[in-house]
Amino acid sequence: MGTKRCLACADDFDPCPRVAAQNYCSRPECQRERRSLWQKDKRANDSDYRGNQLACQRRWRETHGDYWKKYREQHPDYEQRNRELQRGRNEAIKAAPVAKMDAIAPAGSLRSGRYRLRACGSNGVAKMDEWIVQIVVLTRA
Numbered sequence: 001m002g003t004k005r006c007l008a009c010a011d012d013f014d015p016c017p018r019v020a021a022q023n024y025c026s027r028p029e030c031q032r033e034r035r036s037l038w039q040k041d042k043r044a045n046d047s048d049y050r051g052n053q054l055a056c057q058r059r060w061r062e063t064h065g066d067y068w069k070k071y072r073e074q075h076p077d078y079e080q081r082n083r084e085l086q087r088g089r090n091e092a093i094k095a096a097p098v099a100k101m102d103a104i105a106p107a108g109s110l111r112s113g114r115y116r117l118r119a120c121g122s123n124g125v126a127k128m129d130e131w132i133v134q135i136v137v138l139t140r141a
Contacts, residue, residue, distance in 0.1 A: 003015075004022065004023065006023070006024050006025040006027075006030055007023045007024055007034075008024055008025070008027075008029070008030035008033040008034065009025065009027065009029070009030050011025060013025035013026070110135065110137055111137065112135060112136045112137045113134075113135060114132055114133070114134055114135075115132075115133050115135055116130050116131070116132060116133075117130060117131045117132075117133045118130040118131075
């Protein structure tokens with residue numbers, strides 16, 4: 001068995017003879033990338049795995065409900081930096097138009113097509129969740 005090229009760092013390495021499909025060298029950062037890619041693929045393609053991960057996270061949150069409160073108390077610089085960054089994000093959202101310029105169109109001018117739909121909070125800021133929706137106009141006024 002000859003040398004192989006690591007998929008993470010692109011360096012040549014001698015694979016372990018007991019691991020036939022070894023594509024990553026033994027460096028910790030390369031192994032971390034390998035595991036990360038495996039987990040990402042597993043979450044995307046295995047509903048049981050994804051459900052188990054969510055259940056595990058839920059259990060952890062239930063037993064460590066005050067984790068973030070304690071973390072913020074112990075790291076005031078983190079909390080201050082986060083507040084400053086959030087203010088900047090809020091200002092950017094206020095400065096940017098939320099909808100296209102033709103959003104206020106005369107009644108009956110809506111066309112059939114795909115649209116992005118976002119829920120806005122009471123402050124007018126759109127949340128990160130959005131849906132792609134298909135609107136079909138059945139009649140025109």
